[in-house]
Structures are given as structure tokens and as C-alpha cells.
Amino acid sequence: MKVPCEILMDYYMREVGAYDHPMKFLRPVFEKRGFLSALELRQKPQGRKVRVAGLLVMIHTPPTRSGRRVMFVTLEDETGLIDLAVFENVQRYWAREILSGGLLSFEGILQKEGKGGRSVSIVARRLVRNLSGPLECFMK
Amino acid sequence: MSRDRFVHLEVESAYTFLHGTFDENALVEKIKRLGQSAAALTDRWSIHGAVRFSESARRNGIQSVIGARLMLGDGSWITLLVKDRQGFRNLNRLITLGISRKGRHYISACELRMHATGLVCIAAGFQSRTRSLAWRGDANGARISLIPLMRIFGDDLHIAICSHVREDRKANRILSEIAAGFGVKTVASNLAAFLDEEDLSLHRVMIDIQKNHHHRDVHPLPNTSFRLFSGPELINRTGCPEAVDTAGTIAEKVANFAFPLGKLHPPLLETEGKPDTKLSRLALQALARKMAPVPPAYLIRLLRELEVVCRKGLSGFFLLVKRLHDFAEKMGIISSIRGSSAGSLIVHLLLNGPDPIRHDLLFERFINEGRGDMPDIDIDFDSERRDEVTEWLTTFLPGQTALVCTIHSFKVRSAVRLAARALGYPLEEISRFTECLPWSLRGIGLTEAMERLPELRDSPLRSEERLVRFAERLEGLPFQKSVHLGGVIVAPNDILCWSPVEHTSKGFMVSQLDKDDVDSLGLLKLDLLGLRMHTAIRKTKEALAEKKTIMDPGSIPLNDPETYRLIRSTDTLGVFQLESPGQRNLVGRLAPEKFEDIVAEISLFRPGPVKSDMVERYVKRRHGKEPVTFPHPSLEPVLRETYGIIVFQEQVLEVVHVFCGFSYAEADSFRRAMTRERSVLEMARLRNAFMEGAKGMGHSRKAAEKVFERVAAFAAYGFCKAHAAAFAEITLQSAYLKTHYPCEFYIGLLNAGHVGSYPPSVILNEAKRRGIPVYPPHVNHSGTGYVPEGSGIRLPLNIIHHIGPGTVRRIMTERHRNGYYGSAEEFRQRTSLRGRVFAALMVTGALPGRRMTA
Numbered sequence: 001m002k003v004p005c006e007i008l009m010d011y012y013m014r015e016v017g018a019y020d021h022p023m024k025f026l027r028p029v030f031e032k033r034g035f036l037s038a039l040e041l042r043q044k045p046q047g048r049k050v051r052v053a054g055l056l057v058m059i060h061t062p063p064t065r066s067g068r069r070v071m072f073v074t075l076e077d078e079t080g081l082i083d084l085a086v087f088e089n090v091q092r093y094w095a096r097e098i099l100s101g102g103l104l105s106f107e108g109i110l111q112k113e114g115k116g117g118r119s120v121s122i123v124a125r126r127l128v129r130n131l132s133g134p135l136e137c138f139m140k
Numbered sequence: 141m142s143r144d145r146f147v148h149l150e151v152e153s154a155y156t157f158l159h160g161t162f163d164e165n166a167l168v169e170k171i172k173r174l175g176q177s178a179a180a181l182t183d184r185w186s187i188h189g190a191v192r193f194s195e196s197a198r199r200n201g202i203q204s205v206i207g208a209r210l211m212l213g214d215g216s217w218i219t220l221l222v223k224d225r226q227g228f229r230n231l232n233r234l235i236t237l238g239i240s241r242k243g244r245h246y247i248s249a250c251e252l253r254m255h256a257t258g259l260v261c262i263a264a265g266f267q268s269r270t271r272s273l274a275w276r277g278d279a280n281g282a283r284i285s286l287i288p289l290m291r292i293f294g295d296d297l298h299i300a301i302c303s304h305v306r307e308d309r310k311a312n313r314i315l316s317e318i319a320a321g322f323g324v325k326t327v328a329s330n331l332a333a334f335l336d337e338e339d340l341s342l343h344r345v346m347i348d349i350q351k352n353h354h355h356r357d358v359h360p361l362p363n364t365s366f367r368l369f370s371g372p373e374l375i376n377r378t379g380c381p382e383a384v385d386t387a388g389t390i391a392e393k394v395a396n397f398a399f400p401l402g403k404l405h406p407p408l409l410e411t412e413g414k415p416d417t418k419l420s421r422l423a424l425q426a427l428a429r430k431m432a433p434v435p436p437a438y439l440i441r442l443l444r445e446l447e448v449v450c451r452k453g454l455s456g457f458f459l460l461v462k463r464l465h466d467f468a469e470k471m472g473i474i475s476s477i478r479g480s481s482a483g484s485l486i487v488h489l490l491l492n493g494p495d496p497i498r499h500d501l502l503f504e505r506f507i508n509e510g511r512g513d514m515p516d517i518d519i520d521f522d523s524e525r526r527d528e529v530t531e532w533l534t535t536f537l538p539g540q541t542a543l544v545c546t547i548h549s550f551k552v553r554s555a556v557r558l559a560a561r562a563l564g565y566p567l568e569e570i571s572r573f574t575e576c577l578p579w580s581l582r583g584i585g586l587t588e589a590m591e592r593l594p595e596l597r598d599s600p601l602r603s604e605e606r607l608v609r610f611a612e613r614l615e616g617l618p619f620q621k622s623v624h625l626g627g628v629i630v631a632p633n634d635i636l637c638w639s640p641v642e643h644t645s646k647g648f649m650v651s652q653l654d655k656d657d658v659d660s661l662g663l664l665k666l667d668l669l670g671l672r673m674h675t676a677i678r679k680t681k682e683a684l685a686e687k688k689t690i691m692d693p694g695s696i697p698l699n700d701p702e703t704y705r706l707i708r709s710t711d712t713l714g715v716f717q718l719e720s721p722g723q724r725n726l727v728g729r730l731a732p733e734k735f736e737d738i739v740a741e742i743s744l745f746r747p748g749p750v751k752s753d754m755v756e757r758y759v760k761r762r763h764g765k766e767p768v769t770f771p772h773p774s775l776e777p778v779l780r781e782t783y784g785i786i787v788f789q790e791q792v793l794e795v796v797h798v799f800c801g802f803s804y805a806e807a808d809s810f811r812r813a814m815t816r817e818r819s820v821l822e823m824a825r826l827r828n829a830f831m832e833g834a835k836g837m838g839h840s841r842k843a844a845e846k847v848f849e850r851v852a853a854f855a856a857y858g859f860c861k862a863h864a865a866a867f868a869e870i871t872l873q874s875a876y877l878k879t880h881y882p883c884e885f886y887i888g889l890l891n892a893g894h895v896g897s898y899p900p901s902v903i904l905n906e907a908k909r910r911g912i913p914v915y916p917p918h919v920n921h922s923g924t925g926y927v928p929e930g931s932g933i934r935l936p937l938n939i940i941h942h943i944g945p946g947t948v949r950r951i952m953t954e955r956h957r958n959g960y961y962g963s964a965e966e967f968r969q970r971t972s973l974r975g976r977v978f979a980a981l982m983v984t985g986a987l988p989g990r991r992m993t994a
Binding site for chain 1: 575576578582593594595597598708709710713720721722724725726727728729730731747763897898899900901902904905906908909914915916917935939
């Protein structure tokens, strides 16, 4: 796959991007493997098993009632933000990859709440792959 | 255990940063275990730990002796102990003089002479010229070196007898003879920088951190004798029982000084005429201006608030804040009120807080007859212009004000990094140690964290026992000081009566008191905080002005349907208080339709409610999926707006007021007691008071128990409604701007620095998704900030690596002087920019005539 030079300019010369989101160029690869975009998630029904991928924006680990750690992970693809909840059963195997990741892909169950399913999130079942390493090698 | 008469008078704690190995609580615990009745805290050039040490000592029945260690011009350290208030002021003045010297801190003999009243001096201890001379057997030299101190302090000079190194035995003999000759007493005083022998290794690590991290030329203490001793141990080491006894005598001599803890010390402010009359006049005038005719409810409320404020002697304080606010308004600095003060009609009228009657806010949550502490009026200012307000205040009350300081403690990550560097690990290895290590472990130790956190399962730290041990000892210890985000102390008199001060890089005076010290001393602290969202709103306004659109943030409607539609869509990235993933999720579930819904959303999105099932129940009841019930029919008017659930702290006050007949002052005291950590005994006392009150109001025991259980469950989670209402106004302002002026709003966010949770790239990606063109940086169009261009956003030049603000200014100056650059070559000739700067501009397509192609 050929990565347009705008992407290289954006992500290696600047802190912000003027051109397209890198996920746009990776989308054909992910699409073949059944990954959905943030926009497509809004069209899918509650409870469906989904796969998503995106650049890691933030990880929030607020205090919880049970004392167990929940990681609230936000990814970004070319169509929007994707919010995931990662519980201890997933952290047990992939916490290190998630915390040190840049481009991550997850499989999980779609949660839709509120009128018309406005609040969309995913309860992660597993980390499909931490693609940061291969991506960086590829870009270099 | 029998009382040990010995008192440690020279003690350097962890507030002598990266030197002492213990905090104030550990010191007090150790003193108790040694059976001693008093101890001093004498950190180098600092009283940072003094107030909390006094509090801890008082709680444990130990006498606290306050002092500090200062260096003289000849490099000798002396210890000064405070005898009285005058002495404390003098100590603060001497510290201030010493630390204001650039380079090496010291005080001259002349300065010491001028400010010696009320101080006891211990000289000739470790690290003094006198002792060095005595070590060498130069008795005459040692005697001469003490003459200036003898003249200054007279009977208040004491010569230290210590036992740190072998030569001290000889030196003690010589110094005892000199003391006898002068007619002054000797005092046994081993300098203490650690509690026990084994802490020497931690001290050495701390010194190595100073060397590696701060590049200081410092040396560790030479042996384990710099620890705390019992009296008999010290008699054994020094052979001077009378000198050990003198330490106790000195502690008695200075016993008169204690911090005035638990009393209020409001500033005395000069006003023209009586402050009460002036405040009342201003408030009534403002009410008349705002409403004509004045509704009786407002007038009655205002008179009630004025009565309480005047009776508590707070009019001067309100007038000071009003003057501060007037200054900000005159200078065009955007500000807003936060905190419980937003529940006051006086604050609404004079400082533009939310309307407490319209939003049903309670004044008594802010001020009531039962509260003995100073009320807070916290104001948020445009963060880029906050310093102008601080400067005005410090100029308005010269010598009475200083910024509050903050003590930073070691967090686990910094402790591992710095200890590893001190122990000589290479940087790559240190990075491996700290990879995936959180900044804070929320109360668990590093060893436990390595067991519990899966990301640390294979951490190389696991095989580094020594490093982990040091990091665990460092975690929580004071590390360095800095300036509090916005706290300014307004003292009733000279600030030096309360703390030493030093200049910050911005030219402000900063005290050595942190926010807890200020509260303990009952001083007035004004929180002049910076809010980046205000900066973002101002910059949005400026971006709109470039397009000839005039927008006044104060006139933004709070009931705009399109704004609520945007909020309900969860498309709230950049919207104040509603942009985090959790908040976006909650607004989608709540589907806000009016101002009160936003107030509830802000109050519900807190760790307490989120941890409990409060949010879930609130959402279900709001959407009719669970019946709305009330703990008691009489509480329906209080809890109707929140579907029978206690969401606000004000509702706890109202429930207790209505159901138990408590006054608001009693109800607020009850609420605060319920919010704190409670013992079983304390809980039983609160329950009994509640039951008695309910019985008095004619309620059955069963009903009272049901209501109490509800109040007990939710009291700790309640959020201040007045604060939420004040924030909700800013939320709606930012959401309105995003709805109606998205391009300019994104520019405002991007130019205001780090406003919320998201990096600039995410904000720009959203802008692009909304169809707003984003143009790359270009030498002919870009500057130092994001600017509107047509319907899009032009990126600044300084986001390109290697291009700093200085280079951008150079490019812009030349462009303004001689017009656009025609080609890359012309650009090079006109700006003389070469090398990697030119290459960076070239490769990113920022030069004319060069367009990137895929």
C-alpha cells in the first residue's frame, strides 16, 4: 500500500494535520477485515460484536466503586471518535499494549444508550492488534 | 515511659528539599516514641512545614518549637528559634532578605543585628566556621568568630555541643570554655536530618538527585549521627548532661510562641465611609438598575443577605472583591464566579454570578451564622490576563498580599526516575523502568502495584529491589515548591508577620504558606483562577471580529434550542464541562433541554454519583422508566426538580431544614459532618440529632429512619448547585459558539492553549469533518496563531518542527514590510533563513511556488 506524502508531512513534520486522517488511507485494509468506522457504528444495533481501529487519543482511568480499574479509551478514525470501556479481564492480557499504543484495534460489544442510541460506546472483548510498531516502521 | 528532658532544636526535615528524609508527622511520631515533650522544626531558609508541624504536634500533645537554619556571610549555619510574634516576624524578614540574594543565600551581621529581637540563636554547630576552628584547636579564632553573635544575641545565644565526628570531642571542650568565658550556656544539639540510622542511604540518594537533577554542588552528611537521639544517648555521646538539660530549658523559653490556629484573621480594609453602608448602597443600586420594578422576593432576599454579611463583618471583604471585579471589567478581562458564592444575590448583583432566585440557589450554603471559617469567593479570569488582576491586587494592598505556595511531593513515577538516576542507571534503562508506570498509584505502594497491575507484570523494575525500596520511601515526601494556581493571601497586616516572601519570575511575591496553612491560620485567601475557556471565548470573539461580526459573550442566550440540539447530539468536543468521553455519554443519555438539565449533568458527572447507582436512577426517572418517589411527601417540593434524588448539597440543607426543623446554619453543619469521614460514634451522634429533629416535627421514627438513610447515602455525593449553575452558564456559552460559529470557535480553542481534554489535531480533524477547510502553514498567510481564512482555518507556521516564534516573527515582519514572498529563492534572500529551518518550510510546502503532490 502506498501512503500519500501528505500523511508523512502531517505526522512527521507537524504537531497537527492539515491533510487527511491516516486512517482514511488504511481504511481499505481494515474494511476487508470487517472493521467499522465511528460513523458506521452509529448505524449498527446495540449488542452487536464489532471491530474498530483508530489512533489513540486518550485513556482515562477514574476511581470506581468496586476499586477495580476500568480504562476508558478514546480512539479517533477519519469519521470521528470511538469510546471504549476496557475492563480488567481484557487489561489482564493487553494493558501494556494499550498503554503504550498509538494505533490500536479492538473487538467488542456495541453499547447504545439514550434516545435514538445517541451515546455510543464499545465494551472491549480483546485487543485485536497494537499496530503502532508496524505503522511507524512503514512510515519511516 | 518517663519523660526525656532533651529536646531536638536543630531539625531539618523533608521541607529542606532533597535533604531531610521525613515529614512533620513522622517527626512527631518519632518524638513521641522517644518520650520527648517537644521538638523544633528548623528547615533551611524555610518555614514551609512549620504550620502543619504545629498542628500535628498539638494533636499529639507535643510542644512545637518553630525556627529555621540560616547561613551567615562566612558560610556558617546558625539556628534561630522563635520566642514570640516579634521574633517570628524577624525570622520571616531574615529569611526573606537571605533568599532574595542571587546566587548563594546568606544574611549579613548587620541584617541579623537589626532583626534579632524575639529570637534565640544556636551557633557553633555542625557546618560553622567556629566549630571548624575549634576542630583545629584554634580556641582564640573560635572565640573571636563568636563575638559578633554574642553582641547581637547576648543571653539568647547558645553554643552548640554536638557529636557528629571524632573531632567534635575536642571542639566541644574548647567551645565549653569559650562559653564559660562569655557567660553563655552550651546546649546539646545534634543536627537531625533523618529519623533513624538506616535513613542515611535515603539521604544520600536525595543528595545525588540534587547533583544529577539540579546540578548542584552539594555533599551528603557524613555519617549516621544526623538522626534523632534520646537524651541519655546524647549524654553518652557528648558527656555533657547539663548541655542536654539546657535544650529543655530553651524549649521552655520559647514556649510562648504558637501559631494562632483556629482563629479568623480577616484583613482590615480602608473604605470611604462605613463598609456596611457602602456595600448595602452598592447592592441596592445594582438591584434597582437590574430590575424595575424590583420584585419583593429579590428585595427580601437581598436585605437578609446584607444583614448576615454585615453582622459577620464581611462587608470590607465583599467590597474588596467588588473593586477587583470592577478592575477586570474596566480592562475587558472576562471573568466568572465559581463555587458556593454563586448562590448569593449580592454576588449576582455586584460580581455577575448566576441569578440565585431564578435558579433556586441557597445563600446559606455560602455563608451562614454557624460557619467560623472565612468564606471563599473564587473568580475565574481569562487565563492569559489573570496576572493583570493579581498585579492590581498586590499593588492595591502593598505589603499585605502574597501568592500562596504549593509543595509538590514525589509521585511514584518521578520517584522511580530520579532515584534511578541517582543510583546511576542509564537513561534507556530508566525509560524501561517507567514505561507504563502511572503517575499516581491511588494509595497503593509500588510493590503492590507491580503485583496488581498487569502492565507491570513483566516490568524490569521487579528485579530492582533496592531501587523500588528507595522509590517507595521517596513517594509522598516534599520534593519542591512552586506557586499555587491562583491563591493570593490578603493578610490583616504586614505579610511578614505571617510568612517569608520571595519574588517569582513574574515579579510577584510568593509566601511559604500553602493553601492548608492559610486555612489553618484563618487568613483570607482569594482564588484568582485562570480559566482557558474564557480565553477561548475571547479568541473566538476576536476571530469573529476579523469577519466583522460583533459578539458579546455576556449576551449569549441560555435557552437557544439549536444549542441544546447540539448538546443532545453528543457532538460536544470543546464544549466546557461536556467534552470528556464520560460526559459525552451522559449528555446523550440525559438529553438536556433546559439550563437546569445542564446544571444536573455537571453535578452528576462526579466520581461519587458515577460510582454509586445515582446516575442510572436519575436517567431512568427522567425518562419515565422508573417511578419518581420521594423519601417523604413533605420533601416533594425540595426534590421534585431532581426526580426525588438528592443531587445537590443545597438539597441536603433543605431536606434537613424542612424535615427536622434545623436552621440552615445547623443544617449546613450537619451536611459538612456527613461529608467528612465519620467514626461510628460520630455517625450515631448525627443520627440521634436527626431523629430528635424529625420527632420534633411530628414525623414517625420509621419515616425519619428512611429519610436519614437517603440523606446519609447521598450527602457525600452531593455537588454544590451554585457552582454547577455558574459553570453551566459557561457551558452554554461555549456550546452556543460551537453551534453558531464553529470555525471561529475552533480557532478560539486552538489559540487558547490546552483548553480541554483533546489535542489540537483532534479539534482540527473534527473541523475538517464538519466541512471547514484547514489550510497548511504558508509563509505568505500564516502567523504565530490559527487564523480564519475565508470559511476555513489557516495553520500557524510555528507548528512546523524547528520553526520557533522568533523565526515566525522574522518572516512576518519582512512580509509586512515588503509584501508577499514570490518564490522560495526570494524568501531565502529576504529572510536569510537557511539550513534546517528552510528545509522544514520547503518540505512541508510552506514556501511559495511549491505544492505538495501525492
